[in-house]
Amino acid sequence: MLGDAEAHCQLANSYMIGQGVAVDMKKAFYHLEEAAILGSVTARYALGVIKESGRGGKTERAVKHFIIGANLGCDKSLKCLKEAYAKGLVKKEDLAAALRTHQAAVDATKSPQRDAAELAEKNEESSFFKKEFI
Numbered sequence: 001m002l003g004d005a006e007a008h009c010q011l012a013n014s015y016m017i018g019q020g021v022a023v024d025m026k027k028a029f030y031h032l033e034e035a036a037i038l039g040s041v042t043a044r045y046a047l048g049v050i051k052e053s054g055r056g057g058k059t060e061r062a063v064k065h066f067i068i069g070a071n072l073g074c075d076k077s078l079k080c081l082k083e084a085y086a087k088g089l090v091k092k093e094d095l096a097a098a099l100r101t102h103q104a105a106v107d108a109t110k111s112p113q114r115d116a117a118e119l120a121e122k123n124e125e126s127s128f129f130k131k132e133f134i
Contacts, residue, residue: 008035032129036065043079044069052080063090070098073105 012031015024029050035043048065051058062086069077078098085095 003038005035005038005040008032008038009040009046012043012046036068039072041069041072041074041077044072045074045080046132048077048080059084059089065096067098071101071105073102073109075102076077127133 003128008031012028012035013019014021015028015031017023029047035102036047042126044065048062048069051065052062056121063081066077066081066084070081076127081090081095081098085092
């Protein structure tokens with residue numbers, strides 16, 4: 001379990017909200033950081049949000065988490081990075097680089113099979129609504 005990013009995310013959440021354990025933000029941060037190290041984009045995003053809000057540290061650290069998350073294809077991290085850019089917290093070249101790597105990460109997850117499955121799902125939903133509600 002200690003090498004499982006999802007398990008660390010779940011433990012972090014439990015410590016943040018006190019689910020089954022006492023609220024302990026120090027332990028929550030520890031588990032988020034471990035999950036981030038193991039490659040969790042959810043943890044990167046969460047650390048960025050926490051640090052940006054002032055509860056966990058400095059804005060520069062938040063931006064770094066958002067950049068890494070965006071580079072891994074996280075849309076929420078990219079959105080936060082754009083907002084930070086609008087506030088003057090991110091350099092234009094850093095945002096441009098993140099946009100390029102985000103798009104590359106998204107493109108790398110595309111496949112004809114995934115596109116076909118998404119199309120079939122949309123058609124199925126459309127067909128359902130036509131039959132049931134029209």
